[in-house]
Amino acid sequence: MAIFEGSVSDEASAIIARYPQGHERSAIMPLLYLAQSHQGYLSREALQEVGGLLDITTAEVEAVATFYSMYRMHPTGEHLVNVCTNLSCMLRGAKDVFAAAQDAAGVDQGHEVSDDGLFSVHEEECLGVCDFAPAVQIDFANHDGVSPERMRELIAELRAGGVPSPSRGPSMESFRHASRVLAGLEGEAG
């Protein structure tokens, strides 16, 4: 089924209108977020549709989509758990936090999604929260100074169907919800 139909197609038009006339291609990044918010990743069909909206080839869209780590090219867990292990976080024990996340979520090294489809776990580069290391983002909402024990609690809460309150900013219900916020279509600063 096509993504950009009906109200979604109106949203796509509004996104394109953010950019100066003649420079519609600048809208590709928010459009990819919008597509991702529907499928939880970017399928071949999604790339084709975005290409159609911008009058560029699927290959050109794919070249952009694969360049950035926040676009997922494969089905992703309902929740995306990102653990920074860059230096400031590593010095404060991030490797153990990452291991705890993989273990608690049931995502083995080299696997993308847990068997129950709930989680993807990524080792991340500096998230810009070095002052609260080790830094974790769940569906791009921040959790500060996370210990391995706290990591397990967070994952248990998600598994029980809850949404843990982030250290700052609004809660994100899921990876797909966060993708919609990243498209600039909703979200309150709080």
Added chain:
Amino acid sequence: MVEFERRLTRDWNDPSVVGLQGYVAKGGYAGLRAAMAMGTADLIQVVKDSGLRGRGGAGFPTGMKWSFVPQDTGKPTYVTVNYDESEPGTCNNRELVERDPHRLIEGTVIAAKAIGCHTAFIYIRGEYLWQSLVLQRALDEAYAGGYLGTGIAGSDYDLDIVLHRGAGAYICGEETALLNSLEGLRGQPRLRPPFPAVEGLYASPTVINNVETLMNVPDIVARGADWFREQGTEKSPGTKMFTISGKVERPGNYELPMGTPFRVLLDEIGGGVLGGHSLKAFTPGGSSTPLLTAEHIDVHLDYESIAEAGSLLGTGAIMVMDETDCVVAAAERMVRFYAVESCGKCTPCREGSWWATRVLNRLENGYGREGDIPVMHDMGTNIMFRAFCALADGTASVINSSLKHFGDEYEEHVRLGRCPLKPEPAVEEAVLGA
């Protein structure tokens, strides 16, 4: 404690400034009002006179950058705010906007007015999801309050600001990669010249400035260049945001006058090295700047003094390591970052960073070979200044500076066949593992 006048952080304990009313009540948008009555030449001149230098890493004089923009080409001009903040160890732009978003909008409007621009962009890294919402709310308020849009603050000047979210790529902080990304292309750097000031976004004259740089501008316009120079040093005037993190008691973002001794930041403000340990090494300006050591604890934090000590002020991001931390492990993690983030355009960076990561990884894990250290020296020399953009100089800086200051520690890894800072494996384990 250091006595100084807070500028960028003066309202950090007042959450009301996050809203437009609170910001205006504290004197906000006074610089913007003054700027509306000033011509291009005067605006550029006051910023030149202030000596403000770009806070994004390179320290390029801001007024001079603005003056390079030709305003008579018949093309539009653009201001692009670099809020990609992804240099490891750096998070001051994040907090500046969280706590005072209107100051960034005000600085952006003034920069735009100075180069006759009517559409500006803020490129924010995707991971700053909440910050993008804080900023969007402030932008909406500024439009409603007449500080953006048509006829700004009663003048005949119009400006729109578009918020653009990135999607997780460190290289997009490099200004020409940022422009490609904003144009909807892969975020790879462009050949220069032409420089963005002449041919930037949409092949039009473009100014790219860091968030902290622009947040200094409103006060410079409202209070004057001499006021700005009252703090800091002759060549590095003003205050600077520093992020101190890693093995420190009180990690955080702190504003200090340029030229403040590092010892003051570490001991008085940061509360000293975590847990009473001793300082071993630190990055003065993010992971791309050469490591300094305990020997450099008295270095002053300004462009010139840090250069004299053999490093760079960079983003002012200090990551602290203590005597229990292994420099080879740290180098491995930092170089792996550059390997992951390399855009793949050129060979020394794409291949060199991967190979260096592999060698560092085997050294740290006890598989170091006799020739590994010369190989590391070789790679450092062959990457430095030989790649297409400055990302790879970061890779080489980690390699070269860690070898320079901690060559013995590298040798120990090879000699012992393990990391000397990790506990020695128990005998059985060592035998079984062999």
